[in-house]
Amino acid sequence: MEEKIKEINKVLNKIRPYIQRDGGDIVFVSYEDGIVCVKMLGACSDCRMQDDTIKDGVEAILSEEVEGVKQVVVVE
Numbered sequence: 001m002e003e004k005i006k007e008i009n010k011v012l013n014k015i016r017p018y019i020q021r022d023g024g025d026i027v028f029v030s031y032e033d034g035i036v037c038v039k040m041l042g043a044c045s046d047c048r049m050q051d052d053t054i055k056d057g058v059e060a061i062l063s064e065e066v067e068g069v070k071q072v073v074v075v076e
Contacts, residue, residue, distance in 0.1 A: 005031055007066045019044060034070035
């Protein structure tokens with residue numbers, strides 16, 4: 001499990017600069033049963049494009065690069 005979390009954080013660190021460029025940030029919260037929980041910060045925390053960013057960007061990349069990742073959800 002710890003190795004999986006390291007892989008997830010490695011991918012999030014690759015994605016982070018693109019999110020930060022728009023004034024936001026993404027932080028890993030937890031991973032369980034294929035579900036990655038993240039928190040969106042800054043401009044991304046209340047952006048109307050947040051769902052698109054998560055599903056079409058973060059989730060797509062994580063599920064492709066980290067075996068076992070099925071879904072990414074935003075938590076408060």
